[in-house]
Amino acid sequence: KQEVTQIPAALSVPEGENLVLNCSFTDSAIYNLQWFRQDPGKGLTSLLLIQSSQREQTSGRLNASLDKSSGRSTLYIAASQPGDSATYLCAVDSGNTPLVFGKGTRLSVIA
Amino acid sequence: KAGVTQTPRYLIKTRGQQVTLSCSPISGHRSVSWYQQTPGQGLQFLFEYFSETQRNKGNFPGRFSGRQFSNSRSEMNVSTLELGDSALYLCASSGGTGYNGYTFGSGTRLTVV
Numbered sequence: 001k002q003e004v005t006q007i008p009a010a011l012s013v014p015e016g017e018n019l020v021l022n023c024s025f026t027d028s029a030i031y032n033l034q035w036f037r038q039d040p041g042k043g044l045t046s047l048l049l050i051q052s053s054q055r056e057q058t059s060g061r062l063n064a065s066l067d068k069s070s071g072r073s074t075l076y077i078a079a080s081q082p083g084d085s086a087t088y089l090c091a092v093d094s095g096n097t098p099l100v101f102g103k104g105t106r107l108s109v110i111a
Numbered sequence: 112k113a114g115v116t117q118t119p120r121y122l123i124k125t126r127g128q129q130v131t132l133s134c135s136p137i138s139g140h141r142s143v144s145w146y147q148q149t150p151g152q153g154l155q156f157l158f159e160y161f162s163e164t165q166r167n168k169g170n171f172p173g174r175f176s177g178r179q180f181s182n183s184r185s186e187m188n189v190s191t192l193e194l195g196d197s198a199l200y201l202c203a204s205s206g207g208t209g210y211n212g213y214t215f216g217s218g219t220r221l222t223v224v
Contacts, residue, residue, distance in 0.1 A: 034212045043117075043201055044215040051210070089154070091213070098144060098156040098167050099203075099213060 002027045004092050006102035013080055014110050021075040021105045023090030028068045035064050035075050036089045038104070044089065048075070080109045113138065115204050115216035123222045129190040132219045136183050136204030142166075143185040144213070145177060148199040160185055161206075192223045 003026045013019050023033070032051045036044040048057045048064040050073065056065040063076040077084060087104040094100070116135040124130050136143050144167075145157040156169040160179035177187040183204075189196055199220050203213040 032210075032212065036215070041199070041220065043217040044203075046212055046214060049212040093212070096166070098159060098169070101154040103153045 002030075002092055002094055002097075002100045004090060004100050004102040006088075006090055006105050008105060009103065010106040010108075012108040012110060015080060015082060017080050017109075018076070018078050019080055019107075021077070021088050021090075021107070023073040023075070023102055025071045025073075025092045025100075027094065028071050029094060030068060031093045031095045033064075033066055033073050034091045034093065034099070035062075035073075036091060038087045038089060040087075047088075077107075080107075082109050082111045085109050115202060115214050117200075117202050117216035117219050119219060120217065121220045121222075123224060124192050126192055126194060126223055128192050129188060130192060130221060131186055131188045132200055132202075132221075134185045134187075134202030134204075134216060136185070136202075137207065137214055139207035140204035140214075141183055141206045142204060143179055143183065144203045144205070145185070145187050146201045146203070147171075148201060148218075149197075154201070157187065157200075189221075194223050197221060197223045 007022045034049045035047040050066040061078040066073045087106045089104045090102045091099040118133045142161045144159040159167040163179045174190045179185045199218045201218045203215045205213045
């Protein structure tokens with residue numbers, strides 16, 4: 001059974017700092033991995049999708065990497081801004097099974 | 112291109128009542144998944160429908176049910192509501208041409224009093 005863990009559970013950083021969010025999964029036989037952002041009381045916004053054949057994806061100040069063999073993914077946020085404050089969720093897609101989510105990292109960027 | 116639309120956005124119901132939530136996926140997407148999100152349990156999978164057939168089901172009681180129509184729109188129903196059913200219910204669609212992962216709607220906030 002796939003299990004996804006996100007560390008840390010919460011993170012507070014000053015504006016402008018670069019930061020890394022971690023996601024680990026127990027079964028390396030994945031189809032793809034997706035990072036989402038969730039603002040309080042809102043739905044999930046997709047940030048980056050990494051397919052199993054890819055090593056990383058970039059979008060603006062965000063970069064996500066995937067190492068299937070070690071069961072790890074990282075989300076790198078450059079030059080953080082107060083608007084980046086949200087909960088970041090990692091989800092693993094193993095094919096014809098439901099997405100498995102981590103419990104998320106709650107990020108606060110302090111101005 | 113319209114996103115995933117969930118209605119209603121907010122709902123207040125009394126214990127014992129039933130409720131129906133609706134989800135319209137992105138045009139061309141044939142798969143719709145439902146999740147329940149609570150502060151204590153995080154995101155929990157309810158069920159997934161693909162071409163009107165339930166493909167996967169989570170570990171929820173039979174009070175939770177769903178269906179998908181021929182136009183891919185999906186509904187979920189909760190009967191005999193309990194206080195513990197208060198949650199944010201999220202719907203996601205996927206599929207269509209190419210693969211772009213899952214797209215979530217804004218959710219329905221259900222409060223049971």
